[in-house]
Amino acid sequence: MEEGGKAALSKIAPKELVLSPAKIVKSENMTEIEKHLELEFQDKDYAKGFVYKPGQFVEVSVMGVGEAPISICAARKNPDILELCVRRVGRVTNAIHRLKVGDLLWIRGPYGNGFPMEKMEGSNLLLVGGGLGIAPLRGVLQHALMNREKYGEILVLYGIRCYTAMLFRDEFLHLFYEGDKQNVKFYLSYEDSSDKACYELACERSDRCMSGVVTKLFQLMKISAEDTYAVICGPPIMYKFVVKELLQRNFSPKQIYMTLERRMKCGVGKCGHCIIGSGSNIKYVCKDGPVFTYWDALNTKGMI
Amino acid sequence: MAKPKLGIFSLTGCGGDQLMILNMENELLDLLSYFEIKDFQEGSSYHEDVELDIALVEGSVSTETDLKRLKEIREKSKTLIALGDCAIGGCVQAMRNGQMSMAERMKKVYGVEEDYYDVLEPKGLSAHVKVDLEIPGCPIEKTEIFRAITSLLHGDLPETIDYPVCVECKLNGYPCVLVEKGMPCLGPLTTAGCDARCPGLGLDCIGCRGPIPDEANAAAELDVLLEKGYDEKYIINRLRFFGGNFEDIQKLTKKISERRNKTEGNE
Amino acid sequence: MKRVIEVEELTRVEGHGRVEVVIDGEEIKDVNMAIFEGPRFFEAFIETVHYEKVPDIMRRICAICTASHSLASIRAIEKAFNVKVTEQTSLLRDLLIHGEMIESHALHVFMLALPDYLGFPDAVRMASKYPKEVKAALRLKQAGNMVHNIVSGREVHGMNERVGGFSTVPSEQDLKQIKMVMAATKPTAELAVDLFAKLETPKFAESDNVLMALDPGDKFGFMGDYVLVSDGTRHPVENYQALTNERTVKYSHAKFSSYKGSSFMVGALPRVLLNKDKLEGTAAALYDEHKDLLTQNNTLTNNLAQAIELVHSVDRCIEDIDALLSNGLKNEGLVEIEVKANRGTAAVEAPRGILYHDYTFDGEGCIVKCNVITPTAQNAANMEKDYRAAAKRLISEPDEKLVNASNLSLEPTTHAYPARCT
C-alpha cells in the first residue's frame, strides 16, 4: 500500500503544477514601471509541452520572494520563449524588476481559459485595451496576424495615459501608421491632454488618435456588430463604459469578451482568492476565466 | 556589495523591542553581521551620525525630545521601521489618551503642572513622520523581526499581518477561551503574529499587538462582552490597554461616557 | 574658565540617561546625572483597572526585569486580598525570578559591562575577537530566557504567571530541558566570576555606600518581606516610603531617593554583601574566594557580585526544578480570590535592586491608588554621588563603565521626573 516516495511523485504530479526554471534572455524597460521580458525555458521538453493561447497567464516565482500571476503577452511562436509584460506593483513584480538578463524565474502554467481564437475565426476583431490591459491583447493581435487569412478586419483601440506610458511603442506605432496594409486599424487615445508627443500624433492622424478616454475612439470608427467580436482588457473601471458603447452598437452580450484581474494566487481554482459571483453562479476567475463574455458578467454578480 | 547601514533607536518605552533583538541568541551574531551597525542604543556604545539604509525605532513619541530625535532619524534614513506597539499606537502609555489630559496625569503622579516639562500625548511614529513599515507587538516577536530583516536584506518589504489572533488560535487548534469559558478575549480585534500565545496558555488575549488598523470591530466586542456580563468600565479599560490611540475605541469611549453623563443627569 | 563635559547619551543601558559635569578651573562645580526617558505615568493610568489584569500592564514598565515587575505586582495584589498560593506556585515563581536574573545578568555582565573592560563598543564587535566567549554568554542568556519562555510564556512581558498561581503549568519535559541547559551553561556563569575577579576593577568611584537589599529568609534569593540596610537595621517592606524618601530633581526625569539623608545603593552588590551567609554551594565558595574584591564602597565591584549571583541562580533553577518534579506537577488552576477594599505592598529583588509595588483597591477589586518605586529611582542619587567622586578623581570624561556597573536600569520611569535637560 506504499504510495509515497519521489518516484511515485513524478508519476502523479500534473505537469501544469511543476515549477519550471526559465532564464531571462531579454529585458526591456518599456516605461518607468513596465518591463518586457523574454524568458527561455531551461527544460526543452517542458517548453515543448507548454502550449498556450492568447489570454492565458502563468504563475511566476522569484526565489525567496514569492509567486504572482502574469499574463502572457504574445502568441506562441518560438516554443522555447515566453514573453511577459510585468508592471512593478507588488513584492514579486518589484523583485522581477530587480532581476537582470541571465537570471532565473520559475514558471508554472499556462492557466486560464484564454480567448476563443478558433471561435472568432472568420470574424472581424475589435480589441479594446487600456493601459497594461493591452498586454494580453497583444497575444490576440499577434495570433490573428500570424493567421491573417482566418480573421477579418482588425480594429485596435488602445487607451494610454501619455506617450511615455505606451507599451510596445515601436511595434504599435508601426501598426498605427502602417497597419492598414494588413487591414489593421490602430486607434490611440491619451488621457493627458497636455502630452506633446500624443498631441502631435493626433494632429498628424486625427482619424486615429484623440485625447480622452478610450471609449472616445468609438467616435472615430464605423463598426458593425455583425461578424465582429469585441475583446476588452483594461482597468476594472473601463469595462462598463466600453460595454455600454458596444451594446449601443448592437453587440450581443456573447460577442463581447473580456479578461479580468483578480487575486489569482494558485492559478488552478483551489486557493479561492479569485472567487466571484453569488449563489447560483460562483466562478473562479483563474480557472473559469480570466476570459469571460459579457453574458457571463450579466449572470455573475460582482464580475465587472 | 556594501553592507546596508543599520541604526536601532529607542524613544519612550520599556526597551523591550531592542531587547527582543538581543534575545535572538541563536541568530543575533549572524544576522547583525549583514549590516554595518551605526547605532544600537541598548546594545552598543558605537555611534556614527551617517545616512542609514534602515532605521529601527522603538518607543512612542512622548516628549518634545522624542519628536526631535525622531525627525532627525527620519531625515537620515532611507527606510524607517516602527518597532513594536509603542512606535505604532503608543502602547499602554496611550491608554488614557483623549480620556485624561497630560496635566491631569502629571498632577496625579508628581503633583506638579504640565508645562513644567516637555511631555506630549503619547503617539506612534506615524502620527509625526512617514513610516515605511510597522512591526507590531509588545514586545515584537522574534520570528517577525527575523522575517522582516531577512526580507529587507533580500530587497523587499516583508508581508505584514492584518488578520486577528483568532486565525492563529484556530490554526493551532486552541479552544476558544471566549466561546468556551466566556473570558474577555480581545483576540478577534487584535493583530496576529504572536501565534496566539495567550489563548495557548488558557488566557484571554489582552490585545498587546494592538487593534487591527481600520478593521477591528470594537463596537462588536463591546456588545459581546456586555452580553457575557462584563461592565462597560471594565470593557473600555480593556480595549484601551493597547488601543488608546485607536480611533474607533476613542469614539466608543466617548459615546459611552456621554451616555453615562446623560443618564446620570436624568437621575 | 568654566567648562561642561557631557556624555550625551549613555548607551548599552535600557533607557536614556546622560551625565553632565560642570568644571570651573580645576574645581568641579556640579555633577548631574539626568534620566530623560519620557515619562509614562503608569500609576495614573492604571487607576480603575481591575486587579486581574493589573500585572499585565505593570510588567510593561520594564522589559529586562519584566518578571520582577510581574511578581511584585502579583504579590502586592495577593497581599491586599490575603491570597495564599500553593508550594508549586511558589517554586515556579522562584524559578522564574532566578531565570530572569540569569538572563539579565548574562546580558549585563557579558554584553554591556565586559566590552568596556576589553575595549570594544559592543558584544557583537567583541565577538570578532572572542567568538567563543560571546557565544557562550549568549547560551547562558538563552538559558535564562528559556525559563521566561517556559514558565512565563515568552522572553519579555510573559503572561502565564497570574494572581493566585499559573495559568498553565509547564510540562515535565520542558522543565527537564531547562535543567539540562542550566547544567550545561553553569561553566559560563563560573567564567563570569573568573573574568571579573581577574580584571582590575577601577577605584575612581569609591565613596561611602549605604546598601539595601531584601531579606530573602533562610536561603539566598530574591523575594522577601523585609528590607535589610547596611546600618544593621531591618524594616518591613510596607515602610518603604520611609526607606526611600523620593524627591524630584529638576534636571532629571527620574525621582531621586535617599535614606536618612544619604543616597543608597540597591542591586547585586548589596544583596551579596548583606546576605552573604545565605549563599550556598558553588556560589558560596566563589564568594569566599573573592570576598576581598567585593567592597561596599566601590560600586564597580557590582559586576563581580552579579557574576556570583549568576552561579547561584543557575544552581537554584536546577534545585527548584528538582523540587517541582519530585513533588509531581499538578494542574492546580488559580486560587479562588475574594476581593475587598484594601491595600497591599510587596517587593522583589529585580536584577538591578529592590522593586516596590503598592496598590490600594476598592471593593470591586479595581485600583484606586498605585505607587511603584523602581531600583533606578533608588539608585539615581547614588549614581550621581559616584559620578561626583569619579569626576573629582579623574577630571576627565566620565566613564560609561560607571553607569553599567552602577547597575542601573534607567528604564523604569514610573516616577521619572520630566525636567528639561540643560
Next chain:
Amino acid sequence: MYKKLAKTEFPRFFEGLGNLGKVYGPVNIEGSTYEFREVQSPEEMDLKYTRTMIPPKKFFLGTKETMYTFDEEKAVYTPAIGKQEKTIIFGIHACDIHALKLLDKVYMDELMDLFYTMKRRNTILIGISCHPDEYCFCKSMGTSYATDGFDLFLHELSDGYFVRVGSEKGHQIIEANKPLFIDADEKDVEEFKMNEKKRLEEFNLELNVLGLQDMLDLAYESPVWQETADECFGCGTCNLTCPTCRCYDVVDYVGLDLKTGERVRRWDSCMLRKHGLVAGGLNFRPTRTERLRNRFNCKGSLTEGMLNCVGCGRCTVYCPAEINFVEVMKKVIGEL
C-alpha cells in the same frame, strides 16, 4: 457489505488498527472543544462527541505546511514531500465525510494537488454514527448520512456496531480482523434501521435549501448583510472551522543565509481583508459586508453539484460574535 462488531471485540479491533498506521480519534480538550488527536486506546476518545472544532481537513491540507524548499545557489525548488505516514481517522461523522468528498473533488479530480493527494491516499477513514445537537442541520443539507467516501462506517447498536464497508481498503481491514466480525443478522439490521429513523427525528434545526442559490442571488442587495457585518469581527473563525472551506494563502520565507528558504501555505479565510486584495492595492472585496456576503454565497453555492456547506454547525458554535449561520441564511432569503 454489512458486518457486525460486538462491543466486546471493539478494543481488539481498535488495537489492531494501530498496526495499519497512526490512529487519530476525537478527544475532548476542554468544554465542548474536541479535536482529532493521536490516540493509543479507545478510552482516550469520546465517541459521543458532537463535532471537533478543527475539521478533518487539517489532515490533508495542513494548517501551515511547507510546499517547497528552495536553494538559490542550486537554483532549485524541491517539493516538500517527506515520508508519507499511514493515517487512520477514527470516528469521523457523516457530515465531515461529505466535506472531504467535496475537497477531494477540488483537490484531486482536476489538476490534482500533490500535497493533498499524497496524504489523502495514505488515509483510512472510519466513520461513526452520531446524534444531532441544536446546531446540526446536516439533514437539511443531505449530508446526515454517508453512502460512500469512507472505508468503514460504524453504527452503534445496543450490543455492538453495525458496520458498513465502503471501500476495498475497508474490506481488507475486515478480512485482516476476520474473527472479530460476524455477519449482521436481521435483528441488527432492524435496530440499525430503527436508529437511523429515530435519529432523523432528532433534528430540530432546518434550512430549506431548495432554490437556495437563486434566493441568494435575489438577496444580493439585502440589508441583512450589512446588519450581520456590523456584528461580525471578520476574524475568520467560521472559515477556519468549516470543513468545506479550502482557501489557502502562500508565503515564501528566506532563512538566515538569505539563500535557502521555504514556500509555506496556510489556511486562509475569505473574511480577512487581504483575501481579495491584488498587488497594487486594489481590493475586490474591501468591506466586511462584501466579504460576509461572499462567504454566505459561496457556502450556498454548488461545486460540481455538491453544496459547499454540510450543516455541521461549526461556524455558528465557534463564532465569537455568536452569528448564527442558519439564522442569517433564513433572514437573507426571507424565511425569518
